[in-house]
Every structure is written in C-alpha cells, then in structure tokens.
Amino acid sequence: MENEYMCPLLKRIIDDGYCYEITTAASGMLKMEALDDKLDRKTAFEYCSKCQHNQLADKK
Known part of the structure; x- marks a missing residue:
C-alpha cells in the first residue's frame, strides 16, 4: 500500500x-x-533535502 x-x-x-x-x-x-x-535539480534538491518525507535522509 502506498x-x-x-x-x-x-x-x-x-x-x-x-x-x-x-x-x-x-x-x-x-x-x-x-x-x-x-524539474530543476538544484531546486528539487533544496526542497527534498529539507522535506520530512525524504526517504534518503538519515532518520535519527
């Protein structure tokens, strides 16, 4: 389920x-x-790096 x-x-x-x-x-x-x-990579990176749903971010 997504x-x-x-x-x-x-x-x-x-x-x-x-x-x-x-x-x-x-x-x-x-x-x-x-x-x-x-999408522009730089803009996407700025948003994604701060997003709570970023699945690549280290979750502590």
Missing part, C-alpha cells in the same frame, strides 16, 4: 514512489528527465 504526501516542491499530493524518484533524481542518482514533471 502512502501519499503533500509535496512542497510540486504543491500537490504525490505517492511515496514518485516522492522517492524525485528525491533520487535530486540527489543525482537518476536523471531528472526520467521524472514525469520537468
């Missing part, structure tokens, strides 16, 4: 799978062109 989040970058609700794709692209592990939305 979770859905309000994405502050896209300003809409997305599922956790797409959230992960955006985060991996923003981190440079996936091409930005692979995403459904046209």
Whole structure:
C-alpha cells in the first residue's frame, strides 16, 4: 500500500514512489528527465533535502 504526501516542491499530493524518484533524481542518482514533471535539480534538491518525507535522509 502506498502512502501519499503533500509535496512542497510540486504543491500537490504525490505517492511515496514518485516522492522517492524525485528525491533520487535530486540527489543525482537518476536523471531528472526520467521524472514525469520537468524539474530543476538544484531546486528539487533544496526542497527534498529539507522535506520530512525524504526517504534518503538519515532518520535519527
């Protein structure tokens, strides 16, 4: 079952799978062109690095 989040970058609700794709692209592990939305890597990284739903961030 997928979770859905309000994405502050896209300003809409997305599922956790797409959230992960955006985060991996923003981190440079996936091409930005692979995403459904046209996003700037720097802007995406700024949002994703601060987002509570970032699945790549170290959770302490």
